[in-house]
Structure formats: C-alpha cells, structure tokens
Amino acid sequence: MSQTADRPDVEQTAGGAADGAVPPHRYTPALAQQIELAWQDRWEREGTFHTPNPTGRLSEGFDEVADRPKFFVMDMFPYPSGTGLHVGHPLGYLGTDATSRFRRMDGDNVLHPMGYDAFGLPAEQYAVQTGQHPRTTTEANIAAIRGQLRRLGVDHDERRTFATIDPGYYRWTQWIFLKIFGSWFDADAGRARPIAELVAELDAGTREPAPGTNETGRPWPELDDVERRRVVDAHRLAYLHQAPVNWCPGLGTVLSNEEVTPDGRSERGNFPVFRRPLTQWMMRITAYAERLLADLDRLDWSDSVKQMQRNWIGRSTGARIGFSVGVAGRADDAADQTIEVFTTRPDTLFGATYVVLAPEHPLVDALTAGSWPSGVDPRWTGGEATPREAVTAYQRQASRRSELDRQNENREKTGVWLGVTAVNPVNGRELPVFVADYVLTGYGTGAIMAVPGEDTRDWDFAEAFGLPVVRTVQPPADFAGGAWTGAGPVINSANDDISLNGLDRATAIATVTEWLVRHGSGEATTTYKLRDWLFSRQRYWGEPFPVVYDEHDLPVAVPESMLPVLLPDVDDYSPKTFADDDAESAPEPPLSRVTDWTTVELDLGEGPKKYRRETNTMPNWAGSCWYYLRYIDPDDDRRMVDPDNERYWLGPREPGDVGGVDLYVGGMEHAVLHLLYARFWHKVLFDLGYVSSEEPFRRLVNQGYISAYAYTDERGFYVPAAEVEERDGRFFFQGRPVNREYGKIGKSLKNMVTPDEMIGAYGADTFRVYEMSTGPLEQSRPWETKAVVGSQRLLQRIWRVVVDESSGVARAADVEPDEDTLRALHRTIAGVRDGMATLRFNIAVARITELTNHLTSAYGADRPVPRSVAEPLVLMVAPLAPHIAEELWSRLGHSRSLAWHPFPVADERWLVEDTVQVAVQVNGKVRAQVTVPADADAAALEAAARADEKVAGHLAGRTVRRVVAVPGRLVNFVVG
C-alpha cells in the first residue's frame, strides 16, 4: 500500500507550545505524538495484545482467559502495492480495532490479527516498472504499511502476522491445493471425498465413472493404468481442462471470468481479452453451487452481498430437452445425433421454430451438412457455397470477435444454417438448426430451442432470418407485437397425447416436463451461471503448483513431504507479453524459461524418474482463500491448522451454526470473487474433515467508502484539492474560480488525503475519533479535513476534565457525584455500549461528547470531577482513542494498561427516571406534555392527560371516540 509511513512531524506543531499563551500541559498535537509513540512502544514491549490459543505454542496464558467467550475479528488484509495509502483505507481497520478493544475490555478472548496479501499481478507489474525483484518491492511495501498500522495504534497480535509470499505460508496453500486435487465431489453424498475412495468404488464395481469422464467408452476393468488415471483425473476437484479461456496478450496471461470486465478487457490494466482454447487448471466450484447458494441464508451478511453472490451463482430451473437430428432420407451425415437444449420455458415448447447451437458447441462439426438444399434462403448461408464453409467462416469470425463487439447492445443477430433440421419431440415439427453467437457455450448445454413468440432475442433472430413465429402464450388484447414474455394462458399447444392450452405457466411447465420424461425426451434440471474457476496464471509472482508431469503428460502430485515447492529466483520474472490485440499469440510463463527448475528428478514411488514441473502459478486469490485459518498459528509447521484451536476460534457455536470468523470487515469490491472462492475452499476443507466450521465468515460487514471533493479548472483539469479556497460558497484555486466535484479519494482526482498528514497534524487518536464519528461503519461518507478539528477539541476537553493543564497532574477528586451526573454517566455507558456493539461508533462518540460537555459545565476549573465519573469516562474513550485513554488512566494512578480492564457497566438504577414526561396527542397531533410517575398505567396516564388544561381545551365540546395510552410514551385522544 503506502511507503509514506513517516514518523509524525512533531516539529510542525511543537512551536505553538512555546508561545506561553497555551498552558504547558494542554493536549496539543505535539503532546499527542509523544503520548502515542510511548504507548505504542509499551504495548509492544509488554505484549499487551497477545491472544492465547487453547493449545499449542501460543497457548501461554490461556488459563486466565479460558472462561471468556471467544471473539475472532479481522479485516480483509491489505495488498501492499506501493501506490500510497489514503484516509479511506484505515476506516475498516479502525472499526475492527475499536470493536476488538471493546470486546476485550468487556470480557471476551479477542483474536484480532493482520496479514498481507502479497502475490499477484500488481506487485509484479510494480516490480517490472521499477526494475526490482517483486520480493524486494513487496517486502518494502509491507514494512511501510506495517509501520503505518502501528502508528494508528491498532491492537493486532503481531505474533500472528504473515504474508502470503512467506514459504511457511504458501507451503500450506500448496498443501490445500493437493487436498483439492486429491478429492472428487460425490454428487450423491453432496460433498467432497478423497479420490482414493472413488478408485476403490470403481475397482469394486459399485460405481461407474461419471458421465463425460471416460473417453474410451470401455468399462473400468478393461482400462489400462494410463486410461484409468485419465478417468480419475477427470473427477478431481482440481483438474486440467482444455477450454476457451480469457487470453490477455497485453498482460501475457489468462484471466478468470471474474477478472474480465463486461466490455471484454482485463480488470487490471484494461487490456483487450480474447477467447482461445488452452489447457489450464480448473477448480470445480460448480459442484458446490447449490451449497454456496443455500448456505447464504445462514450467514449474517448484508442483503446486497448475498444478492450479488446469488446473481453470480445464477441458479435457474427448467428442463433439458432432446431434439433428434438426422431425419431419414435427408442427404446429410448427421446420423442419429441428439441436440440437448436447456430452457427455463418448457411450457413454450410447441412454439419452438428453430434450434441454435453456440459456435463452439462440440456437435457443430458432426452436424454440418455437405451441401445446401436447393432454394435455400440466401440469408441463411452467410454467402458461402456449402454449409461447411459457412460454418467454418462463422466460427472463425465469432472467435475473433472481441467481447467489445459482443456486448454491443443492439448488435444485429448473426448466424448461419447448418443445413440440417432437428425434430421437436412434442409435435414432430422439423426445425432448422443454426449456429449463432448469441448462444453462449458455457451456459446450460450451449444449445437452445428458439421460441420467437416468447423470447425477445429469438424474435430478433427470427426477424433477421425470416423464420416463423408460433405464439404459445396469449398476449393481452392491447399488445403491440414482438415477443410476449409476460403471463397469459397457453395457446396452440396440443398434440394427440396432451394439451397445455389454457394452463398457466407453472402448470404447463409441470405438465409438459412430465410428458417429456415419460417419452424419454427430457428431464427437469437446474443450471447455474457459475462456471468452474480458472486457476492457472502464466505469471512469475504466484504460488507454484505442487504438481509435476510424467512421461504420459499426466499430472502427479508432489508429495506433502516435499512442500513447499519454492518459487525459484530468476533474472527475468516478467511474462512474455504481446501486442494488446495479438489474439493469435500463446502464453509463455516465465517459469518455463527456468530450464534447470522445470525438469526435475524425483522418486515418487516408482524409483527416480524425470518429471516436468508445472510452470503456471496460482492466481492471486489462492493466498486470500484461507488466510483466516492461518492466523490461528502462522508458524505451525506440522499442520495447516490445529483442529482444537480451529474448533475454538471458528467452530460452530451451537448445533446447526455455520461457525466462522465472528466479524469480518472489508470492502464491497470483494463481494463476489474473494468471498465466493474462500467459501468454496472452506467447504472442501470441511468435507475432508480439516475444519469444523461450514463457513469461513459468520458475519460480514462492508465498510463504507470515503469520498472527497475534487475541483476542476475552466479547462476541466483537476487542481490540487488541498489548495482550493472557499469564499462565499464559491471555490478558487490560485485566485481563479474552479468547479467542485465529488468522487473517490485518489491521485487521479488530486484529492488525496493521507492518514500520515492527519496524524502529523493532530495525532492518531484525533484521526481515529474523527473517522469513527462520521457515521456507522457501513456508511460511505465524505472526507472533510476542516472538520477533524472537532474531534481534536473533544479530546482536549476530555483531557482537561481529567488533567490540570498547568501542572499536568490528574485532578479527579474522591467525592460523590451528584445525581444529575450519575444519570448522565450511566446513560452514556448504555449508549456507548450500544454504539460499540452495533458498529455505530458515531453514537458512542456522541454519548461521550455529551458526558464530557456535562462534566465541563457541571465541574469548573475549581471543582475537580469525581473519580468515580472520570475513570469510566476514560475507559469508555479507550476503544476509540486508546493512547490518550491509557495516558489519562496512568495519570489517574493506575500502573497497568487499561486494555484488559473491565468496560463500565450501566447501573439500571440511574437509567430509569422517577417521573417521565409523556406527550398528549389529540388526533395524533401533540398538544401538551404531562409529567407522570414512570410506572403510571394507562388509566393514570389518561387521567393525568385529561387534567391538563390545554388538553381539556382541545377536548371541550367534542366526543372522545377512543383513547390510546401507551405507558411511558404518550396518550392519544381520538375525537370526532
């Protein structure tokens, strides 16, 4: 992230204190710096924030906290990229820090760790730009951000810190890969199982290879060893697959679907992306689609993130329907093939008038006819002499078409006819079969039945190609034309056997599906938009795969005892990149050039043999998929995670609970990728018995963004926001008027504000209080530098309540507080607790401000504040502004840190009033206030209200139809 973790600039502010006008012991920025640095040293020296595990090497001191509830809170760890940290970044870190400190004081055993996500493209690109090894730059960036976090005063247990690039960490990333590689998804059991169990069942004859996994078509007992390995490999959760991938020549690597923007460019770097077939590692996340979807309901996450994951998984139900091809007597070579289509609208089957295959559909070649029949519609041929030429030309054109064209909204539908027809199973109608790129390879079966009457895309295609339309849903009388996708009774849908006519959609779907099943022509099915996860990258800066290839070019797992497979040091770590638009180029991973590494002699049980290493590396997401588990003990070199410690920190709290991290805070931008991948890995680890929790993150909170004003001059260029002056509501830069805009903080808008500047000017505590006071954690908010002074003033007042500004000594008195003060104190405690518990730190700050203001006016300079009020005030400030709180606590005579001191508890006695004011409404309008005993019942309330003369005036001469009296709240007279 940033390299600007400067020591605070004490000089800048120290000058003012020499001026005599300021009392010598005022809480100035200079004093804040001193206090903060001193306490940060002491926390580190004393290991104040060390959290014990139940067992293992980090278990020292666990006995003292064994009876506490556990609380695991963490942030999405930073990616230290070297491009500067701004005030938006710490928002979440401070939220978890305040929560962590509060929960610790309130009696929890709190785990609050931090680590660094450091493999991946940005670090590599930064290194290439600066001509340094990625490890050098990455480690420098980590050191910088580590210093910055320390300067903010966060309470991470630094013994649990690690980076994903540490060999001691990625060893276990590779280990998890081996576990995934070493398992398969048993669809009947709905979970992953070790691959050895599959082999055992195949050998025993109790299981057949899954459909599509046995290319030979021969039974398992007849296969030789290599053929058997191919069958087994095709079952694995991590598998090699040749498929069209997103090849990005500009980056020299392939990208996952998730890393490609909707306009067909790379999310990183904005280079064009092309589809081309390559053999790559895939992760079978689709096997978990149903569980990933269903378990969302068991998570305490925001609706929007859940919704985004639901959309991404994209479950839809419908039917698979077989259309047979190769009608007798037709001059084509497509004998006895069946096209499987997927549809969510089997109720419209009678309206299908043609069939479409995706250009990459495997049946296209086999189905293409030798010649056009006479009289073929010229629109159907693509201008070619034969179907084969037309199809080949179309496929080439489609593969070249960048995704940029594809997303063009109103692009005309294109396609060509294969020269064959397929038979609609429900009415025997012969439908022409087209290939067209509006049908996607990866979704459903890659083939559709086209129903132009009820689908706008099919309608558009039918219009362009002159295809017929059969309506099967009755549109409303005033319908203008085109495809009708709304509801309506079914029409034109009957054969000798069934009729759907008059049925509603749901009934029609059930009826026709049942008919299809009975006739062996289809079945009800569910599909997902989610695709398997492309897991290979042709980059240097990533985890090497723990995989080698043997003489059959089949993958072999590197034994666990040989982990980690270290990333070799190389001179040239940049990938071979190509011209942005060179779609024909092929990936060339940097590791493939390290020839003394790529070839290796190993004894994997068959004696020493030469093997070829996998030269791809894992994607950036791998390291962040499981880092929360490693915080439990990053130095455990025997296990990924100790099961007892995992059960303690992450296990289910009660039967049926998903378990996981108790509070996970991070940006909305990871709503799909990181969170979905991590959930997937966690579920695999759960299935294999390595973790006791079903989900990684029980509760997720997305912190808001911080935006700031930006300013443009008359040419539209951004000017430095910090130098813009406001006069009479208008804005000027160097005397010239500028326009005010609003946007995310950053370099490009020239509106960057760094925490270092703020800490330099006010100290970390002021910065912390400011960020926490601007709203609930989830709320996005504007940054306003000039408002920071308000938080500074609050801390100064708190300081003055406790410390004499001229002598620097605590001025708390051992006297009894008055009742007003006690009420104020306990109301504050209740409010602060509420704010802390609900991550509405602004509420906590507001309550503390009220109490401080009360104390300031109730106890002047000559009347010290009672100790029994000053101390709880200091304790309540501690989670938000820990340094000043520690300092005040210490000046109040305590030698130990307050970090483990119990948080104040409100006394109910001072929360309830003897009497309460309730509003009296007449027809819902507030007309008077009456004071009644706090426990007055409805009748007493009504009596008191009627006795009020203003109320009597409103009621005089009118009929009271009804009286609503809510004890403690109000009385409402409903009059006629």
Next chain:
RNA sequence: GCCCCCGUAGCCCAACCGGCAGAGGCAGGCCCCUUAAAAGGGUCCGAGUGUGGGUUCGAACCCCACCGGGGGCACCA
C-alpha cells in the same frame, strides 16, 4: 432492461419493536479570554423526513407508484 441499497437541518449524521423528529460534529451568529489574531471556552441558530397515494388512533419507519443518488448483473435461454 433486471436486481439490491439509500434519500431527515447549509453539510455529515441520530431517532429502540410504528409512539413527542434531534444526540453529536462541521459550518454560521453572538459573548468571554486576548493589544490583536490564532487556539481555547461559553452560548445561540436551525429541518418536519425526495414526491404522491394507502394502511393505522398514530408513519421518517409498513405497503404501492414515481423522482433522485449509489452499486451489481446483463444475448444466462
């Protein structure tokens, strides 16, 4: 086009389960302190909840429609 979230004072934000719209901060006014300014302290000032309907004794809160802002998905059959 579809889906999700959000509209309260000049600005940022509160308001428990539907029960008196205001806690806090910024900005602004006035006063004190000061030779003056800054810093500091004190005090004052504020809207009726985007719009229109509905439910209710009672709506910022629940329902419907619309407007505005933010985000996601998008030829997904």
